């Protein structure tokens with residue numbers, strides 16, 4: 001671990017540590033609220049584990065397809081069954097309430113666009129509350145990121 005301590009030359013409202021989905025989602029949300037943001041990344045490239053991931057989101061009751069017949073109660077039942085002793089009621093309710101809002105927020109405030117993932121059922125489709133179809137899965141459409149358009153210090157720290 002190095003001792004490369006550098007002072008930020010300009011003050012910002014929010015400093016985000018880490019450039020995976022969690023960090024960049026926070027950065028976009030803060031910027032959308034009019035706050036200035038700096039993302040700090042310890043690696044030479046941004047993206048973290050997220051950059052390796054399949055990028056599939058599990059968002060019950062997302063509003064991308066009005067024909068889907070899902071319910072918060074069914075999704076909660078499924079999560080209770082899957083999580084067992086690890087079920088955290090407050091977190092689950094926050095996730096189920098905020099997931100659809102989150103999709104709409106990022107489609108409104110970023111270049112992301114989400115689509116359904118065909119032929120992808122819940123991992124345990126026979127469990128209580130499960131959906132046998134692809135109704136809870138979303139995938140972001142591929143986008144081209146041109147690193148030439150990013151500030152140099154955002155690509156190579």
Ligand SMILES: Cc1cc2nc3c(=O)[nH]c(=O)nc-3n(C[C@H](O)[C@H](O)[C@H](O)COP(=O)(O)OP(=O)(O)OC[C@H]3O[C@@H](n4cnc5c(N)ncnc54)[C@H](O)[C@@H]3O)c2cc1C
Nearest residue numbers: 018019020021022023040041042048049050053054055056
């Ligand atoms: C092969 C694979 C496939 C996956 N597929 C899926 C999927 O389809 N759907 C799904 O939901 N999940 C999937 N996952 C899991 C998912 O990728 C992770 O849960 C998610 O990416 C975690 O995001 P994060 O922002 O919390 O962390 P990360 O993406 O790991 O980001 C953390 C970042 O913080 C940086 N960092 C850490 N400490 C510091 C520090 N002190 N200073 C500065 N920077 C720091 C790290 O370098 C990293 O860039 C998959 C995982 C793998 C490995």
